[in-house]
Amino acid sequence: MSSIPNLSALSSTPTSPEAVPTGVNADGSLDAQERLKRDGVVVIKTALANPDTRTATRAGFYQHIRESPEFLNPTPEDPQWKPSLGGFAGMANPSSFHSKFVRELREMMVAEVLEADVLPLEGRSLEKVFDRFIFRNQGDTPSAESMHRDEAETAVDGDTVLGGWVNLDDHDQFFSCAPRTHTMVGGQNKGFAKIKSASEQAFFRAMFQRIVIPPGHMVIFYERLVHEVLSIRAPRRMLRLMLGWRITDQTEPLFGEALTTEWTQRQSVPYLKSGQHTPILPQLYLSNWWRRIEPWATRMFQAVCLTTHTISSGANAGTTYTLPRMDSMRDRSMLSLHEYGLPLHRAYDEHELRLLRPQREWMLYTFASPLKRVKYVAPTPEGWALYEATQRMISHPDRARRPRPSIAHPEGEDGGGGGPSVARAPSTSSEDEREGESDWFDEDEMSE
Secondary structure, eight states, rough: OOOOOOOTSSSOOOOOOTTOTTTTTTTTOOOHHHHHHHEEEEEOHHHOGSHHHHHHHHHHHHHHHHHHHSSSSOTTTSSTTOOSSSSOBBBBBBHHHSSHHHHHHHHHHHHHHHHTTOOOOOOOEEEEOOOEEEEOOOOOOOEEEEEEEEOOOOOOTTTTEEEEEOOOSSSSSEEEETTTTTTTTTTOOOSSEEOOOOHHHHHTTTOEEEEEEOTEEEEEEEETTTEEOOOOSSOOEEEEEEEEEEEEOOSOOTTTTHHHHHHHTTTTTOOTTTTTOOOOOOOHHTOOOOOHHHHHHHBOGGGGGGGEEOOOOSSSTOOOOOOOEEEEEEOOOOHHHHHTTTTOOOOOOOOOOOOOSOOOOEEOOOOOOOOOOOEEEOHHHHHHHHHHHHHHSSSSSGGGGOOEEEEEEEETTTOOOOOOSSSOOOOOOOHOOOOOOOOOOOSSOOOO
16 A cells, blocks of 8 residues: 655645646646545635634624624633533534524635635535534543544435535644545445444554644545544634535435525524534533533523423432523434524525535625625536546546636626625735645644
8 A cells, every 4th residue: 555645734826727737736736626536635725814814703703602692691702601511612502503604604615615626526516514613712622532434324325525624713723534545435424433443443543644724724524534533632712613515416405405494594503414413512411510511501591592401310310400402312402593582693595595505606705705795606517527528538638627616706796695794804925925835744732
């Protein structure tokens, strides 16, 4: 087996398509899409690499928390304020999926990957899958998740499901994975799939690398890539927006039309890509640390979001405590804003709804155009078929021009919805010079 290169020195420098063969940067290295297909993981630079833009985005993030109706007098800048329990610290309240800020940032991140031409669309449709924010405080320690694959149970044969996140911090973040393992299981979709056998674990362990995601950069990886969550204590507040995409020939969204419509109309907590419910607190708290739940819940949420639970067995049988109103004690997902009787965020417009379903055309807010949506068009199936046919017909297949998303600015078309809560700040020369070619590998820092 050939040795695997260290993937922490990743270049995402854009190049002119006329200057070099398809899939190759000006320096001869593979471009981001080809590296993603080969290695199963890639890191790209986004507009958030600009420190002013990142600062403005974090301010918008904290402001959306202050405006979330389910919270009780939220103080997100307080280093002790914690919107969910558990060391992983994934936000799981309804507004963290449906607020104006979140929806517009979601659009901007889709625009970033389309402009970077990093996703292997290959004539297929793209669906932006719901995912959550990470709000991890200093001292939080996620529970270790041994090596696994996050396969989407509801994906169909031929679907490509990718995950990742954008780093909203001013410090590097890390991803622990085994590159080039995403093609080893074919098209299976088993949900959260642990690597259980000792021989497989030893085989994959030798392949693991720690990928560095600098501030404002985005990591993208195939969900079938073997990866892990390390139980390492957070040295500071950590913020990230988790991201997910589904590339498909299907027309229905990953979890079906009915459920997706319910999530957006009632502003509910959606499922994770793997099909798991999105919990507001870990199961372990209900059995071992239930005394911690009431002080946190009554400080965090409005009274309409709370209920009581009476322990039915054991030494503490008959004890009643307060906790969030959830769909069940098993799944532990918060209810919708509609079910709580709280004000909904503005209704989803047609462009936001299209983004959550397989499409080949979009109107998106971008960091460069925060007040007027920009039209993006993915390569067509016919265009991709022509590209593949051209590769077969010419003596230098890499000279065939790979179709990429096109971008247009239709005059007078903005799609409505008002301006976003995130504005792009002017770029600085120092940030423009950092294209991700420095040594991003650090064994001593925290990883996930």
